[in-house]
Amino acid sequence: MRAREAAALIWLLALLSIAILAPLLAPADPRQPIGPALTPPGPGARLGTDSLGRDVWSRMLYGARISLTAAMGAALLATSLGVAAGLLAVSAGGALDALVVFAANAALAVPGLLLALLLVAGLGPGLPAVILAVGLSGAPGFARVARTLFLQVRESGFVDAASALGASLPWVATRHLLPNASPNLLALAATHYAWSFIGTTTLTFLGLAGDPSLPEWGAMLNAGRADLLSAPWLSLLPGLAICLTILAIYTLTEWLARLSTPRSLTLPRSL
Amino acid sequence: MVPAPGRPAPGALSALIIRCLHGLLTAWAAVTVTFFGLRVGAGDPLAGILAQGLASPQQAEALRHSLGLDRPLPAQYLSFLTGLLRGDLGRSLYTGLPVLRVIGGQLPSTLALGASGLLVAVVGGLALGTLAAWRKRSLWGRSAASAAALATALPVSFTGIVAILAFSTLLSGRAASSLYALRHLALPALVLGIASAGAIGRVVEAGLSQSLASPYVAAARARGVPSGLRLLWHALRPALPPAVSLIALEAAYLFSGTVVTETVFSRPGLGRLLIGAILQGDYPVAQGVVALAALFYTLSHILADLVSLGLDPRLRGKG
Numbered sequence: 001m002r003a004r005e006a007a008a009l010i011w012l013l014a015l016l017s018i019a020i021l022a023p024l025l026a027p028a029d030p031r032q033p034i035g036p037a038l039t040p041p042g043p044g045a046r047l048g049t050d051s052l053g054r055d056v057w058s059r060m061l062y063g064a065r066i067s068l069t070a071a072m073g074a075a076l077l078a079t080s081l082g083v084a085a086g087l088l089a090v091s092a093g094g095a096l097d098a099l100v101v102f103a104a105n106a107a108l109a110v111p112g113l114l115l116a117l118l119l120v121a122g123l124g125p126g127l128p129a130v131i132l133a134v135g136l137s138g139a140p141g142f143a144r145v146a147r148t149l150f151l152q153v154r155e156s157g158f159v160d161a162a163s164a165l166g167a168s169l170p171w172v173a174t175r176h177l178l179p180n181a182s183p184n185l186l187a188l189a190a191t192h193y194a195w196s197f198i199g200t201t202t203l204t205f206l207g208l209a210g211d212p213s214l215p216e217w218g219a220m221l222n223a224g225r226a227d228l229l230s231a232p233w234l235s236l237l238p239g240l241a242i243c244l245t246i247l248a249i250y251t252l253t254e255w256l257a258r259l260s261t262p263r264s265l266t267l268p269r270s271l
Numbered sequence: 272m273v274p275a276p277g278r279p280a281p282g283a284l285s286a287l288i289i290r291c292l293h294g295l296l297t298a299w300a301a302v303t304v305t306f307f308g309l310r311v312g313a314g315d316p317l318a319g320i321l322a323q324g325l326a327s328p329q330q331a332e333a334l335r336h337s338l339g340l341d342r343p344l345p346a347q348y349l350s351f352l353t354g355l356l357r358g359d360l361g362r363s364l365y366t367g368l369p370v371l372r373v374i375g376g377q378l379p380s381t382l383a384l385g386a387s388g389l390l391v392a393v394v395g396g397l398a399l400g401t402l403a404a405w406r407k408r409s410l411w412g413r414s415a416a417s418a419a420a421l422a423t424a425l426p427v428s429f430t431g432i433v434a435i436l437a438f439s440t441l442l443s444g445r446a447a448s449s450l451y452a453l454r455h456l457a458l459p460a461l462v463l464g465i466a467s468a469g470a471i472g473r474v475v476e477a478g479l480s481q482s483l484a485s486p487y488v489a490a491a492r493a494r495g496v497p498s499g500l501r502l503l504w505h506a507l508r509p510a511l512p513p514a515v516s517l518i519a520l521e522a523a524y525l526f527s528g529t530v531v532t533e534t535v536f537s538r539p540g541l542g543r544l545l546i547g548a549i550l551q552g553d554y555p556v557a558q559g560v561v562a563l564a565a566l567f568y569t570l571s572h573i574l575a576d577l578v579s580l581g582l583d584p585r586l587r588g589k590g
Contacts, residue, residue: 105297105300106300106301106303106304107300107304109297109298109300109301109304109565109568109569110301110304110305110308110561110565110568111523111524111526111527111564111565111568112527113527113530114526114527114561114564114565114568115304115308117530117545117546117549117557117561118304118305118308118309118557118558118561119308120549121309121548121549121552121554121557121558121561122308122309122310124552125549125550198426201426201428202426202428202531205426205428205531205534206530206531206534206546207534207546207550208546208549208550218428221428221429221432222428222534225432225535228432228435228436229436229439232436235432236432236433236436239428239429239432239433240429242426242428242429243424243425243426243429246424246425246426247421247424250424
């Protein structure tokens with residue numbers, strides 16, 4: 001583990017504890033004004049106040065909780081739908097497999113962000129709609145890769161052996177396909193979390209969370225734009241938090257991928 | 272068998288036809304996903320209008336009938352498809368204007384942003400990738416590689432805000448209004464383009480590193496070909512096909528980028544039209560914008576396929 005990866009891990013662990021402990025750590029209610037509007041960062045309010053006089057530090061802390069949870073919800077939805085569809089396709093095979101592949105490809109004909117926007121348009125704006133939309137629009141891509149991973153497992157001999165011994169389809173799916181594909185699925189899910197995080201914060205940035213007072217990083221970044229020149233910290237802080245989180249997830253997933261790659265594949269570049 | 276020189280390979284035409292048919296199928300899928308995606312959660316497309324008190328229940332009922340919303344879903348889908356073929360996307364619920372005209376009004380602004388963003392992406396990507404591969408060991412090369420990686424990772428919403436801040440701080444007060452064009456086209460295009468430039472740069476870097484290490488570049492060096500020519504002619508040319516097909520794909524992704532960029536820079540365009548329509552519940556407009564964007568996306572996929580077929584003869588036989 002190099003310094004960069006250690007830093008990424010520390011940042012994510014810190015965020016995780018902040019997300020859990022936000023009510024204990026936050027000095028003020030993130031939705032109630034504590035003083036005059038647009039106070040610069042200083043002794044009164046650690047990171048200043050926003051245009052409605054609310055404490056930015058408390059909003060950032062609660063923002064970690066809401067942003068990370070929203071992305072987690074979307075990622076879990078996409079992962080479980082994708083794994084279920086991939087597993088179904090590979091263990092049933094035949095027409096069902098073709099149907100899953102066709103449906104996934106059809107959904108992928110619309111770019112991810114547009115599909116998510118479309119789903120929000122159907123569901124009506126709001127944070128639950130954003131989570132649902134990002135999760136659903138991420139599922140087809142996940143299903144396609146998950147299917148490939150399950151196929152790789154099925155091609156190995158022991159699945160044929162189990163079937164020959166009379167193992168039922170559900171048994172093969174849950175006892176052979178799922179456990180043997182799970183390390184790769186886990187790495188895929190980690191990458192997908194970054195995608196979900198970008199997706200949810202982008203949609204909330206576009207104002208689709210509905211509630212403008214929501215202490216969520218994307219919504220805060222959007223709200224801060226109104227006072228960009230007089231109070232730049234209002235948008236820079238949540239923006240920086242979003243960027244650092246994305247970079248940290250990318251760094252860690254690259255590290256995980258390198259760990260799981262056989263050593264023979266990572267020859268020195270000079271060759 | 273060696274194909275006769277100057278004649279297309281036997282598989283080329285059938286490969287072309289297969290790609291075009293596949294493209295048509297994808298376009299149909301995209302339009303279908305648009306239609307049903309919009310209706311996945313919606314109980315009532317007019318709920319927004321009713322909630323805002325813009326229409327009485329009787330008026331809403333009449334509107335529902337005139338929009339055909341009281342007909343079964345398959346019938347609505349069919350009339351959406353036939354309307355699309357005739358170029359009729361319905362009317363906006365709010366202004367009553369035809370959706371195609373509303374879109375046409377916003378299209379030039381988004382096209383200008385997208386085209387200049389693509390220019391930034393291509394020039395920036397080529398420059399970053401070439402620098403990173405050619406000067407791999409130097410500080411310049413390493414910073415170009417990290418810049419490319421960073422550019423792909425950072426969201427447009429953040430880079431846009433940093434760009435606005437930097438621009439206003441550097442040029443505070445001084446002739447800010449005479450730089451209107453810079454603020455309203457160059458800056459958004461730069462922000463939009465850099466995100467794609469990173470991805471293009473990484474592909475160029477990977478291809479160029481490979482070809483720079485290849486025997487034919489070493490042979491060119493042994494023949495005494497000057498280093499600049501060696502880089503541009505011998506090494507860069509074989510590295511280009513994957514970059515070119517990526518550029519066509521990035522052109523499609525740029526539309527998603529313009530949605531965010533237009534919001535960051537408060538710039539009119541299709542992206543803002545779409546967001547506004549979603550927030551208002553103006554479903555014909557939202558549906559029209561996404562359907563057109565999805566068709567554009569499909570078209571650039573086909574274009575990317577055709578370009579790579581043209582550039583890389585090895586693909587032609589495979590269909």
